[in-house]
Amino acid sequence: MKTTGIILAGGKSSRMGKNKALLPFGDKKVIERIVEKMQMITDHVILVTNTFEEYKFLNLPMVADQYKGLGPLAGIHAGLEASRTDHNLVVACDMPFVSVEIGAYLLRELNGFHACVPEIYGQLHPLFAAYHRDTKDILDKKLAKGELKVRNVFQELNVKIITEKDFAAVGLPLKDSDFFNMNYPQEYEMAQKLATKAE
Numbered sequence: 001m002k003t004t005g006i007i008l009a010g011g012k013s014s015r016m017g018k019n020k021a022l023l024p025f026g027d028k029k030v031i032e033r034i035v036e037k038m039q040m041i042t043d044h045v046i047l048v049t050n051t052f053e054e055y056k057f058l059n060l061p062m063v064a065d066q067y068k069g070l071g072p073l074a075g076i077h078a079g080l081e082a083s084r085t086d087h088n089l090v091v092a093c094d095m096p097f098v099s100v101e102i103g104a105y106l107l108r109e110l111n112g113f114h115a116c117v118p119e120i121y122g123q124l125h126p127l128f129a130a131y132h133r134d135t136k137d138i139l140d141k142k143l144a145k146g147e148l149k150v151r152n153v154f155q156e157l158n159v160k161i162i163t164e165k166d167f168a169a170v171g172l173p174l175k176d177s178d179f180f181n182m183n184y185p186q187e188y189e190m191a192q193k194l195a196t197k198a199e
Contacts, residue, residue, distance in 0.1 A: 001087060003107055005038030005045040006079030007031070008072055008127065009055065009093035010065050019054065020182055021093035026195060030096050030182075035060065037098040041107070042089055046082050048075045067143045072127055073153065074143055080136035092127035096191055097177035105172060106130040106162065114138070114157035118179065120164050125179050126150045 009021045009031065016023075021031040028036075035058060038045045047060045055062060063082040067074040076090055087110050089103050102118075110116045110130040117129040135157060142153050164174055182188045 002044070002085045003042040003087045003089065004079075004083040004085045005042035005103075006076070006083065006088055006090045006131075007034055007038060007045065007047050007093055008075040008079070008090065009047055009049040010075045010078075011072075011093070016094075016183060016185060016188065020188065022054065023182075023188060025096050025192070031055070031058065031093055033096050034091060034093060034098055037100055037103070038089070038091065040100050041103040044083075044085065046079055048079045048082075070143055070146075071148055073139060073148055073150065076126075076131065077136055077139040077143060080131060080133050080139070083133050086133045088131050088133060090127060090129055090131055092181055094182045095128060095180065096182070097175075097180055097194070098128070099175075099178050101172055102128075102167070102174075102178060103130075105167070105170065109160055109162065112158075113160045115154070116160045116162060117154070118163075118167075119161045120174065120179055124150065124154075124161075126154075127181070128179060 023030050045060055047055055047062045049055055050064050052062050063078050065074045065078045087107050089107055091098055106116045107130045114135045115131045118125040167174055177194045182191050
């Protein structure tokens with residue numbers, strides 16, 4: 001089974017004040033850490049961005065949103081449109097601690113579903129989740145209507161929700177960092193402290 005990793009880097013990082021994907025993180029940029037992890041999980045990696053020049057150094061296939069300015073659902077749609085595999089793992093560009101084990105598990109559990117999405121302590125995580133390529137057709141219809149709320153879109157999909165109990169049951173106890181994302185400068189600082197603890 002061939003798989004594709006889709007990294008979403010189309011946001012404006014307005015809350016961070018600078019491009020969070022390009023922030024330094026140890027001896028690499030945040031986006032470089034994510035690319036390395038995704039290459040360990042999937043056979044192909046695609047970057048969804050509206051600023052190709054910023055990411056040329058990664059030497060990855062890039063695709064832009066077809067629906068401009070409509071947020072992460074548009075990014076997922078663009079990535080699935082560009083993908084050539086049925087099984088796809090989506091991750092946001094502000095998640096420096098992508099778990100190889102969790103990503104691989106989500107892809108394995110995708111069989112028979114439109115999406116396999118973690119819900120950790122009641123919070124849905126659609127930006128670190130697995131999606132079947134066919135999901136793009138439903139997203140296309142929703143985006144064309146301007147329907148952007150993830151939970152509403154998921155109501156029309158055959159979604160497998162994975163909870164913290166499910167992860168524990170297969171020997172994948174979660175760490176605080178597994179679904180950590182950075183929107184604000186203080187969260188970037190917190191991520192660096194988490195990285196130091198993990199070393």
